Amino acid sequence: MEQACADLPFRADLIGAGKSYLTITFGCQANEFDTEVFAGMLESAGYRRAAGPGDADLILLNTCSVRQKPEDKVAGMLGRLRKLKEEREGLTIVVAGCMAQRPSAAADLARRFPFLDLIVGTHALPRFPQLLEQAGRSRRPLIDIAAENEGREGLPVVRSSSFKAWLPVIHGCNNFCSYCIVPHVRGRERSRPFAEIVEEARSLEESGYLEITLLGQNVNSYGHDLAEGERADFAALLEALDRLEGKARIRFMTSHPKDLSPRLIEMMGRGKKICEHLHLPAQAGSNRILEGMNRSYTRERYLGLVGALKKEVPGIALTTDLMVGFPGETEADFQETLALLDEAEFDHAYTFIYSPRPGTRAAEMEEQLSFAEKNERLQRLASRQNEISLRLNRALLGQTFELLVEGRSKNNPEMFSGRTRTNKLVHFAAAEELSGKLVAVEITEAFTWYLAGERV
Ligand code: SAH
Ligand code: SF4
Ligand code: F3S
Numbered sequence: 001m002e003q004a005c006a007d008l009p010f011r012a013d014l015i016g017a018g019k020s021y022l023t024i025t026f027g028c029q030a031n032e033f034d035t036e037v038f039a040g041m042l043e044s045a046g047y048r049r050a051a052g053p054g055d056a057d058l059i060l061l062n063t064c065s066v067r068q069k070p071e072d073k074v075a076g077m078l079g080r081l082r083k084l085k086e087e088r089e090g091l092t093i094v095v096a097g098c099m100a101q102r103p104s105a106a107a108d109l110a111r112r113f114p115f116l117d118l119i120v121g122t123h124a125l126p127r128f129p130q131l132l133e134q135a136g137r138s139r140r141p142l143i144d145i146a147a148e149n150e151g152r153e154g155l156p157v158v159r160s161s162s163f164k165a166w167l168p169v170i171h172g173c174n175n176f177c178s179y180c181i182v183p184h185v186r187g188r189e190r191s192r193p194f195a196e197i198v199e200e201a202r203s204l205e206e207s208g209y210l211e212i213t214l215l216g217q218n219v220n221s222y223g224h225d226l227a228e229g230e231r232a233d234f235a236a237l238l239e240a241l242d243r244l245e246g247k248a249r250i251r252f253m254t255s256h257p258k259d260l261s262p263r264l265i266e267m268m269g270r271g272k273k274i275c276e277h278l279h280l281p282a283q284a285g286s287n288r289i290l291e292g293m294n295r296s297y298t299r300e301r302y303l304g305l306v307g308a309l310k311k312e313v314p315g316i317a318l319t320t321d322l323m324v325g326f327p328g329e330t331e332a333d334f335q336e337t338l339a340l341l342d343e344a345e346f347d348h349a350y351t352f353i354y355s356p357r358p359g360t361r362a363a364e365m366e367e368q369l370s371f372a373e374k375n376e377r378l379q380r381l382a383s384r385q386n387e388i389s390l391r392l393n394r395a396l397l398g399q400t401f402e403l404l405v406e407g408r409s410k411n412n413p414e415m416f417s418g419r420t421r422t423n424k425l426v427h428f429a430a431a432e433e434l435s436g437k438l439v440a441v442e443i444t445e446a447f448t449w450y451l452a453g454e455r456v
Pocket of ligand 2: 173174175176177181182183
């Protein structure tokens with residue numbers, strides 16, 4: 001899948017010859033990976049990475065639709081790019097990703113920002129090079145929202161890191177949680193062939209990658225759609241990757257509680273390369289709300305999973321996603337979400353205000369809450385979680401962890417930051433360059449969001 005684009009022979013007839021590009025990504029890891037594929041396709045067409053927006057010949061925004069906020073950010077940015085587009089003849093602006101795949105959003109963008117050259121949805125991604133060529137000749141903007149997913153195998157990738165890699169294992173989602181736009185913009189589940197994933201992981205390890213994050217909207221449902229004879233589940237995939245000779249840490253996200261099998265929990269406990277961290281979105285603590293969300297599990301089942309994980313995977317860190325203000329959520333429902341925090345003891349929770357998404361079932365529900373009400377609940381939820389995060393982080397004082405160093409602090413060149421296997425962020429001082437290396441650090445200070453330590 002990977003291709004060393006820098007080694008491609010220079011061809012003056014390539015559409016990007018002598019031109020440069022810039023990508024800006026909104027949204028989740030799936031989008032971050034897709035941006036690496038767009039970069040791969042652009043570099044294969046002769047483009048090279050630009051230093052900044054000022055000298056780019058092509059700017060690509062890879063967008064997210066999960067809430068209204070990321071959609072508003074894209075509109076805000078396009079508003080600012082309007083001037084650049086007027087000033088610079090030949091500047092190409094592309095909108096890609098989940099917002100581009102939402103037909104009414106794409107039409108709205110085309111109307112408000114008629115200077116856009118190309119709007120390319122998630123399904124048309126493999127056709128991007130041809131579309132780009134066509135966009136140069138057609139009336140603006142060219143819109144492509146293919147109805148069907150096209151194969152993504154064999155597309156070039158330019159990875160943004162030389163030591164951490166994304167590795168998609170399943171695309172799309174079949175769950176249709178009632179609030180969620182993702183299945184509408186990413187299509188149905190398509191598992192990638194088992195052998196291909198294993199081979200790609202092997203080749204990443206061989207090229208020196210020290211961390212591989214397996215990606216999917218719901219990685220736990222991996223394999224159910226593979227051809228007979230090739231059927232496998234996610235636990236089997238983890239086992240195969242754990243057996244590879246290399247030493248890369250293996251992470252994965254996101255896991256859906258309804259598909260988290262005992263086999264998978266057992267594999268997490270046993271796998272040497274599988275990191276002791278699980279992101280397991282709970283969304284809410286009230287069974288009535290979970291049912292309205294179409295999450296297919298109860299609070300009791302969720303807490304049962306948390307208990308099993310803590311027992312079978314020693315030292316595991318748990319993180320979650322929680323939403324406040326789902327239609328009809330009462331104070332009593334919300335209290336159950338607060339109580340879930342105390343019972344599950346998450347290391348960290350990503351907390352969101354419910355945002356109605358056009359075309360989803362929940363957006364049509366009555367009893368939508370006011371923004372003030374939702375925001376007040378969010379503040380209470382976040383402050384309760386902050387206390388728990390700080391308490392759990394303080395319990396790590398004096399312990400030593402292996403960190404994969406991610407880079408140097410922008411503000412202080414002597415400070416580096418890295419992640420433990422449990423995905424905790426740790427800052428520490430060092431004189432020599434350590435980015436991309438594994439180091440041992442003892443925790444000396446604990447905060448809500450991060451830890452500080454010293455090399456041992
Ligand atoms: N596939 C993953 C993540 C999907 S989006 C999963 O199933 O967990 C990431 C998070 O965004 C979700 O877990 C949810 O908490 C939040 N989210 C999704 N739709 C939302 C909406 N309409 N409003 C607010 N938050 C939303
Ligand atoms: Fe959205 Fe639910 Fe699918 Fe996650 S599992 S992407 S929340 S529909
Ligand atoms: Fe956003 Fe699309 Fe991911 S909607 S969260 S970028 S799948």
